[in-house]
Amino acid sequence: xxxxxxxxxxxxxxxxxxxxxxxxxxxxxxxxxxxxxxxxxxxxxxxxxxxxxxxxxxxxxxxxxxxxxxxxxxxxxxxxxxxxxxxxxxxxxxxxxxxxxxxxxx
Amino acid sequence: xxxxxxxxxxxxxxxxxxxxxxxxxxxxxxxxxxxxxxxxxxxxxxxxxxxxxxxxxxxxxxxxxxxxxxxxxxxxxxxxxxxxxxxxxxxxxxxxxxxxxxxxxxxxxxxxxxxxxxxxxxxxxxxxxxxxxxxxxxxxxxxxxxxxxxxxxxxxxxxxxxxxxxxxxxxxxxxxxxxxxxxxxxxxxxxxxxxxxxxxxxxxxxxxxxxxxxxxxxxxxxxxxxxxxxxxxxxxxxxxxxxxxxxxxxxxxxxxxxxxxxxxxxxxxxxxxxxxxxxxxxxxxxxxxxxxxxxxxxxxxxxxxxxxxxxxxxxxxxxxxxxxxxxxxxxxxxxxxxxxxxxxxxxxxxxxxxxxxxxxxxxxxxxxxxxxxxxxxxxxxxxxxxxxxxxxxxxxxxxxxxxxxxxxxxxxxxxxxxxxxxxxxxxxxxxxxxxxxxxxxxxxxxxxxxxxxxxxxxxxxxxxxxxxxxxxxxxxxxxxxxxxxxxxxxxxxxxxxxxxxxxxxxxxxxxxxxxxxxxxxxxxxxxxxxxxxxxxxxxxxxxxxxxxxxxxxxxxxxxxxxxxxxxxxxxxxxxxxxxxxxxxxxxxxxxxxxxxxxxxxxxxxxxxxxxxxxxxxxxxxxxxxxxxxxxxxxxxxxxxxxxxxxxxxxxxxxxxxxxxxxxxxxxxxxxxxxxxxxxxxxxxxxxxxxxxxxxxxxxxxxxxxxxxxxxxxxxxxx
Numbered sequence: 077x078x079x080x081x082x083x084x085x086x087x088x089x090x091x092x093x094x095x096x097x098x099x100x101x102x103x104x105x106x107x108x109x110x111x112x113x114x115x116x117x118x119x120x121x122x123x124x125x126x127x128x129x130x131x132x133x134x135x136x137x138x139x140x141x142x143x144x145x146x147x148x149x150x151x152x153x154x155x156x157x158x159x160x161x162x163x164x165x166x167x168x169x170x171x172x173x174x175x176x177x178x179x180x181x182x
Numbered sequence: 183x184x185x186x187x188x189x190x191x192x193x194x195x196x197x198x199x200x201x202x203x204x205x206x207x208x209x210x211x212x213x214x215x216x217x218x219x220x221x222x223x224x225x226x227x228x229x230x231x232x233x234x235x236x237x238x239x240x241x242x243x244x245x246x247x248x249x250x251x252x253x254x255x256x257x258x259x260x261x262x263x264x265x266x267x268x269x270x271x272x273x274x275x276x277x278x279x280x281x282x283x284x285x286x287x288x289x290x291x292x293x294x295x296x297x298x299x300x301x302x303x304x305x306x307x308x309x310x311x312x313x314x315x316x317x318x319x320x321x322x323x324x325x326x327x328x329x330x331x332x333x334x335x336x337x338x339x340x341x342x343x344x345x346x347x348x349x350x351x352x353x354x355x356x357x358x359x360x361x362x363x364x365x366x367x368x369x370x371x372x373x374x375x376x377x378x379x380x381x382x383x384x385x386x387x388x389x390x391x392x393x394x395x396x397x398x399x400x401x402x403x404x405x406x407x408x409x410x411x412x413x414x415x416x417x418x419x420x421x422x423x424x425x426x427x428x429x430x431x432x433x434x435x436x437x438x439x440x441x442x443x444x445x446x447x448x449x450x451x452x453x454x455x456x457x458x459x460x461x462x463x464x465x466x467x468x469x470x471x472x473x474x475x476x477x478x479x480x481x482x483x484x485x486x487x488x489x490x491x492x493x494x495x496x497x498x499x500x501x502x503x504x505x506x507x508x509x510x511x512x513x514x515x516x517x518x519x520x521x522x523x524x525x526x527x528x529x530x531x532x533x534x535x536x537x538x539x540x541x542x543x544x545x546x547x548x549x550x551x552x553x554x555x556x557x558x559x560x561x562x563x564x565x566x567x568x569x570x571x572x573x574x575x576x577x578x579x580x581x582x583x584x585x586x587x588x589x590x591x592x593x594x595x596x597x598x599x600x601x602x603x604x605x606x607x608x609x610x611x612x613x614x615x616x617x618x619x620x621x622x623x624x625x626x627x628x629x630x631x632x633x634x635x636x637x638x639x640x641x642x643x644x645x646x647x648x649x650x651x652x653x654x655x656x657x658x659x660x661x662x663x664x665x666x667x668x669x670x671x672x673x674x675x676x677x678x679x680x681x682x683x684x685x686x687x688x689x690x691x692x693x694x695x696x697x698x699x700x701x702x703x704x705x706x707x708x709x710x711x712x713x714x715x716x717x718x719x720x721x722x723x724x725x726x727x728x729x730x731x732x733x734x735x736x737x738x739x740x741x742x743x744x745x746x747x748x749x750x751x752x753x754x755x756x757x758x759x760x761x762x763x764x765x766x767x768x769x770x771x772x773x774x775x776x777x778x779x780x781x782x783x784x785x786x787x788x789x790x791x792x793x794x795x796x797x798x799x800x801x802x803x804x805x806x807x808x809x810x811x812x813x814x815x816x817x818x819x820x821x822x823x824x825x826x827x828x829x830x831x832x833x834x835x836x837x838x839x840x841x842x843x844x845x846x847x848x849x850x851x852x853x854x855x856x857x858x859x860x861x862x863x864x865x866x867x868x869x870x871x872x873x874x875x876x877x878x879x880x881x882x883x884x885x886x887x888x889x890x891x892x893x894x895x896x897x898x899x900x
Contacts, residue, residue, distance in 0.1 A: 085581075088575070088581045088582070089583070089584065091573075092581070092582045092583060092584040092585040092586075093584045093585070095524075095525070095582075095585045096529070096584060096585045096588045096589070098525070098529065098533065099529070099532055099533045099536050115536075120569055121569075121572060121573055165587075165588055165591065167744070168584055168587050168588055168591070169584060171583070171587075171684055172583040172584040172587075174677070174680055174681055174684060175580060175583055175684060176583075177681075178681050178684075179580060
């Protein structure tokens with residue numbers, strides 16, 4: 077029970093984090109090794125991601141994606157999200173994580 | 183098996199009040215009637231009928247459980263009709279694939295009556311489906327049964343399945359062309375799927391953990407789509423894209439907000455048109471497009487249009503687009519919009535800027551997108567609403583910490599960059615709605631004497647998988663870990679201090695928000711926090727002195743350095759000064775350790791702030807510290823790493839600055855001499871430019887030093 081509740085607040089943390097990145101260009105790597113580059117259009121509390129203007133970053137081994145311009149990615153299939161470094165305030169993120177941890181203890 | 187529940191005048195809504203009917207019995211009863219009766223149409227209907235697709239019985243079981251729906255099964259026609267009685271809301275979508283046994287359905291109608299309004303009933307009653315010529319056999323006629331006593335709270339969808347038995351007399355070519363059905367216009371009414379107005383928002387935890395097992399009103403749209411088994415090739419390959427279908431279906435629906443008042447009904451003409459196409463997909467909605475058509479338009483809905491939804495095999499004739507409807511597909515595909523209501527105004531501005539700069543290219547692409555407009559704007563808003571409801575938080579500052587602070591910082595940054603004179607747009611603050619907190623205490627369900635844990639799970643008390651018990655380590659293991667322990671200890675201390683620091687930082691914000699009574703308590707807590715912070719830096723025995731060791735230990739970790747940097751402004755003056763002294767004293771050691779981390783420069787700012795407030799005597803002490811060992815200063819200055827250089831250089835210049843202010847002291851002159859000596863001593867190549875060069879440093883030196891040296895210094899300082 078504690079683990080699941082913890083996950084929920086963790087989701088909140090990352091949802092807050094990703095919200096600040098809406099509109100920025102990111103690269104999402106999925107668990108099936110597909111990497112998609114696009115503009116982060118929206119994110120939800122499950123960390124589902126909607127990307128616009130996408131392109132497949134790696135050599136286009138995935139030609140079926142050629143005509144796709146926007147996509148919706150379920151949060152559970154994401155392996156990595158590559159972000160622009162200057163858009164992230166690491167100190168703030170650390171603080172948020174610490175607050176998160178404090179909250180959980182209570 | 184073919185089951186059908188026939189219409190029965192006695193069987194009114196009121197009678198079928200208690201929960202779900204055991205329709206099996208009823209159905210069996212009427213089986214004979216069903217099979218023998220033939221098309222039932224036009225009898226006086228006051229009853230509610232539902233037909234179901236037997237193949238999906240399990241699915242309907244589920245539905246039944248959740249929706250209090252009465253399901254009746256009607257297999258042959260593959261009809262799926264839900265009777266959503268007693269639902270306090272309006273709006274259900276039912277997709278029905280109907281394939282009659284061989285004749286085209288004269289009437290393939292799904293008529294759903296929205297309201298218990300007698301007016302509607304009247305209206306509805308007036309438009310009985312009349313069998314179209316040539317389809318005597320299977321007739322689908324919609325029956326309305328209105329429970330007029332239940333005003334407004336009852337929505338019954340009544341449908342009577344016509345039996346697809348015999349092809350109409352006129353038909354020679356038998357068969358089986360179920361294929362000649364037009365899928366019904368896809369409903370896209372704003373009512374569909376709109377949730378009812380609830381006092382308790384969706385997602386609120388149930389009060390009683392057991393309540394999950396009971397039927398819960400899920401006021402969601404029911405999209406029930408019967409799977410098609412595509413058997414017959416389509417004689418009419420016309421196909422309209424979902425877009426055009428929607429446009430057709432949509433136009434009469436673009437009326438006021440829900441709740442809708444009148445459920446329009448398919449007109450005769452429409453019906454006929456529907457029947458002309460291959461397959462009839464019935465969309466039973468509360469507002470079915472029923473606009474009168476002037477002339478015989480093209481078949482409105484072709485089977486191919488809905489193929490994707492049903493997951494069946496692709497239509498054999500491919501995807502041929504039908505002739506565009508008379509009023510043409512209108513292109514109201516807006517560019518991709520963000521729902522920006524919850525975003526910070528700054529963020530919103532950034533986004534719109536971005537959109538504008540990129541906006542040009544996409545439009546022509548989108549104008550030809552056949553899959554746009556699958557959902558009406560209202561539907562989209564509804565879905566978004568549900569999602570946002572789940573995000574309501576009780577403490578937005580905590581839950582949304584990163585986002586809010588990020589944009590606050592950005593605001594401050596922009597303020598700083600702008601002149602303070604141009605203070606427009608100042609009040610763009612992010613307002614986050616806050617929901618009242620409800621205390622849930624979770625107590626796992628337990629019964630005395632039971633073995634193990636019960637799995638009564640809900641979203642708020644999910645199943646407990648592990649019983650975790652804390653165990654302490656044995657001594658042997660402790661000894662092994664001693665090596666790691668030191669570092670861990672430091673890290674642990676740092677983290678604890680961080681949490682205190684964060685509390686202290688937030689104090690101001692919270693103070694403003696708390697009511698008067700609680701302010702004192704908050705203040706108290708704040709004090710204890712700060713005290714704790716201070717004490718953590720102090721020696722164990724001497725409560726007053728800042729512990730060198732402790733500080734150095736903390737600073738040996740990258741996190742620690744950052745911590746100290748942030749902590750300094752919150753420390754009382756004396757402590758702050760002491761800490762700075764410690765730093766000065768140990769600068770070379772720290773510098774060495776910092777080679778990897780390179781974060782000493784983060785200390786510059788807070789340290790400078792402290793130094794500025796130092797008295798001159800303290801300053802001289804500081805300088806002395808800096809010069810501590812032999813050539814320490816030189817060593818510091820010579821340090822190849824850039825950052826350290828700047829720190830050192832700056833540290834020196836600061837006291838220099840202060841010396842200017844109070845030049846009288848003797849020690850200071852000595853110090854200045856030594857400083858200059860060192861500066862000169864160091865080859866200029868290894869000097870990296872200091873962060874700040876106080877403008878009067880040179881003038882200061884000029885007072886003490888002769889011209890030659892001055893010039894050298896000048897060169898060095900460039």
